Amino acid sequence: MSLHLFTAPPLTPFTTHTKTHTHFQSSKLSFHRTIPHTSLNSQLSISETNGARPGLPISHDLTSIDVDAVTETELKENGFRSTRRTKLVCTIGPATCGFEELEALAVGGMNVARINMCHGTREWHQIVIERVRRLNHEKGYAVAIMMDTEGSEIHMGDLGGASSAKAEDGEVWTFSVRAFDSTLPEHTIIVNYDGFAEDVKVGDDLLVDGGMVRFEVIEKIGPDVKCRCTDPGLLLPRANLTFWRNGSLVRERNAMLPTISSKDWLDIDFGIAEGVDFIAISFVKSDEVIKHLKSYIAARSQDSDISVIAKIESIDSLKNLEEIIQASDGAMVARGDLGAQIPLEQVPAAQQRIVQVCRQMNKPVIVASQLLESMIEYPTPTRAEVADVSEAVRQRADALMLSGESAMGQFPDKALTVLRSVSLRIERWWREQKRYEAMALSSVGSSFSEKISEEICNSAAQMANSLGVDAIFVYTKTGHMASLLSRCRPDCPIFAFTTTPSVRRRLNLQWGLIPFRLSFSDDMETNLNKTFALLKARNLIKSGDLVIAVSDMLQSIQVMNVP
Numbered sequence: 001m002s003l004h005l006f007t008a009p010p011l012t013p014f015t016t017h018t019k020t021h022t023h024f025q026s027s028k029l030s031f032h033r034t035i036p037h038t039s040l041n042s043q044l045s046i047s048e049t050n051g052a053r054p055g056l057p058i059s060h061d062l063t064s065i066d067v068d069a070v071t072e073t074e075l076k077e078n079g080f081r082s083t084r085r086t087k088l089v090c091t092i093g094p095a096t097c098g099f100e101e102l103e104a105l106a107v108g109g110m111n112v113a114r115i116n117m118c119h120g121t122r123e124w125h126q127i128v129i130e131r132v133r134r135l136n137h138e139k140g141y142a143v144a145i146m147m148d149t150e151g152s153e154i155h156m157g158d159l160g161g162a163s164s165a166k167a168e169d170g171e172v173w174t175f176s177v178r179a180f181d182s183t184l185p186e187h188t189i190i191v192n193y194d195g196f197a198e199d200v201k202v203g204d205d206l207l208v209d210g211g212m213v214r215f216e217v218i219e220k221i222g223p224d225v226k227c228r229c230t231d232p233g234l235l236l237p238r239a240n241l242t243f244w245r246n247g248s249l250v251r252e253r254n255a256m257l258p259t260i261s262s263k264d265w266l267d268i269d270f271g272i273a274e275g276v277d278f279i280a281i282s283f284v285k286s287d288e289v290i291k292h293l294k295s296y297i298a299a300r301s302q303d304s305d306i307s308v309i310a311k312i313e314s315i316d317s318l319k320n321l322e323e324i325i326q327a328s329d330g331a332m333v334a335r336g337d338l339g340a341q342i343p344l345e346q347v348p349a350a351q352q353r354i355v356q357v358c359r360q361m362n363k364p365v366i367v368a369s370q371l372l373e374s375m376i377e378y379p380t381p382t383r384a385e386v387a388d389v390s391e392a393v394r395q396r397a398d399a400l401m402l403s404g405e406s407a408m409g410q411f412p413d414k415a416l417t418v419l420r421s422v423s424l425r426i427e428r429w430w431r432e433q434k435r436y437e438a439m440a441l442s443s444v445g446s447s448f449s450e451k452i453s454e455e456i457c458n459s460a461a462q463m464a465n466s467l468g469v470d471a472i473f474v475y476t477k478t479g480h481m482a483s484l485l486s487r488c489r490p491d492c493p494i495f496a497f498t499t500t501p502s503v504r505r506r507l508n509l510q511w512g513l514i515p516f517r518l519s520f521s522d523d524m525e526t527n528l529n530k531t532f533a534l535l536k537a538r539n540l541i542k543s544g545d546l547v548i549a550v551s552d553m554l555q556s557i558q559v560m561n562v563p
């Protein structure tokens with residue numbers, strides 16, 4: 001393994017280890033330089049629409065490079081330095097499931113579209129997936145798809161078709177596990193958990209959505225539980241239910257329910273068949289379920305290139321946090337349910353801990369729920385919401401997520417714009433102030449070769465900061481080297497070149513990575529020449545830009561000015 005370290009005037013890096021390729025390469029280079037911009041664009045659409053199954057490596061035109069249309073515009077307009085580092089996830093629901101609405105989100109910076117299997121039918125979700133795919137193919141985006149399982153939580157039924165119901169102070173409502181054939185009787189809520197009536201006790205507090213509405217249990221009659229409303233509010237279909245006794249969450253038999261229900265397994269089969277990029281697992285309790293799911297996926301999808309995201313939203317998941325994150329490909333701080341399971345004032349500390357553990361273990365982390373909750377109804381966020389988003393950006397989480405704001409809110413695009421502009425502003429402010437405390441990163445690699453990759457990335461990131469380079473280039477087949485660089489959170493953006501569209505989509509969840517799809521070889525010199533030519537042809541870089549390049553084939557660091 002060699003470590004190449006050289007600063008050099010334009011083009012000299014290529015002369016240090018050139019032999020047979022020089023001639024071939026320079027002829028290719030001049031070929032590229034004559035390609036007009038428009039023909040590169042048409043190559044982009046050819047390479048993305050060759051009909052191959054999504055998620056599988058497809059043979060691309062060797063002379064093309066694929067980059068997100070929005071990223072390309074941003075890079076051209078604002079230069080590398082001001083690209084957004086924090087990634088954005090949008091939950092897709094009735095407000096955003098149309099092709100045009102999805103496109104508006106992609107234009108607004110959506111990196112990942114999340115579908116929540118708790119709502120809607122598989123057919124509905126399939127149409128959304130298809131539309132996102134079409135958007136990627138036709139318009140050159142690389143929006144990834146995350147499928148989120150329902151999990152075995154206790155929740156209310158569908159409110160008999162109503163979009164919401166108001167519970168007033170003092171009203172008595174019936175929570176029932178009965179199946180109602182026809183219309184629901186007034187003030188009746190169906191509960192999806194059969195053990196509900198047995199597990200609750202008179203005097204328990206029943207919390208809807210972690211306390212948005214509160215009831216007290218006053219009487220049990222067979223399968224029916226009569227409750228009096230003590231905190232009035234709006235009941236939404238399929239809202240989550242928790243019950244509390246003497247100030248603590250009651251975890252009776254429902255704690256024994258499997259993390260992945262039989263319905264979830266069917267949804268997972270659906271996700272695998274559809275080739276989604278991420279599967280997020282709700283209410284993870286231990287690492288076992290994650291390991292089980294990962295081997296299930298590996299056995300069923302040839303590439304096993306679906307990443308498993310552990311949602312941290314229960315007391316158990318906090319207890320077993322390190323093991324769970326170690327076993328997963330990423331995590332979500334699912335503050336909605338977490339805030340219903342632990343006292344609200346403990347949520348910020350839990351968030352900070354989860355974000356830090358993920359960074360240490362090199363797993364992407366998403367901060368989710370209620371980031372801009374008021375924007376479901378209003379076109380501007382509250383000051384407190386902006387402060388909350390800023391804090392997640394300052395913690396350098398990989399991604400921020402919209403839930404109801406994009407799924408069923410009135411201002412999905414405005415909410416996304418707020419996430420985007422707050423991210424950009426806070427990132428820049430902290431870079432300018434040099435306020436980021438250096439985080440001592442412990443080693444994550446197990447083999448010697450992995451440790452070398454890690455050291456290379458740590459050094460490259462440090463060099464990038466002290467030399468003030470414009471960008472780090474990384475050539476990576478699996479994406480691992482790119483994630484190691486992202487973990488260092490360098491001051492400059494990271495251009496991640498990868499050969500497979502599915503790896504490119506998955507890198508879209510990681511902090512600071514700008515993923516490109518590019519066919520490359522084991523010869524760095526050829527790769528660099530090709531990349532410079534292609535990027536220059538699209539005005540994405542210019543002569544003189546200072547770049548550090550690393551690769552997971554050669555395990556090298558090179559510093560150079562773009563020729």
Ligand SMILES: Nc1ncnc2c1ncn2[C@@H]1O[C@H](COP(=O)(O)OP(=O)(O)O)[C@@H](O)[C@H]1O
Pocket residue numbers: 091092093094116118119120236238336403404405407408
């Ligand atoms: N596929 C869908 N179909 C209908 N409504 C949806 C869908 N996805 C999300 N929603 C709506 O958006 C709200 C917020 O989404 P999310 O946070 O993912 O779910 P939840 O509130 O169940 O945790 C949901 O409560 C629901 O009203």
Ligand SMILES: C=C(OP(=O)(O)O)C(=O)O
Pocket residue numbers: 116118148282311313333334335336337338368369403
């Ligand atoms: C993201 C969350 O999960 P869901 O929206 O599926 O309840 C959450 O609880 O914060």
Ligand SMILES: [K+]
Pocket residue numbers: 116117118148149150151282
């Ligand atoms: K869910």
Ligand SMILES: [Mg+2]
Pocket residue numbers: 282313334336337
């Ligand atoms: Mg949840």
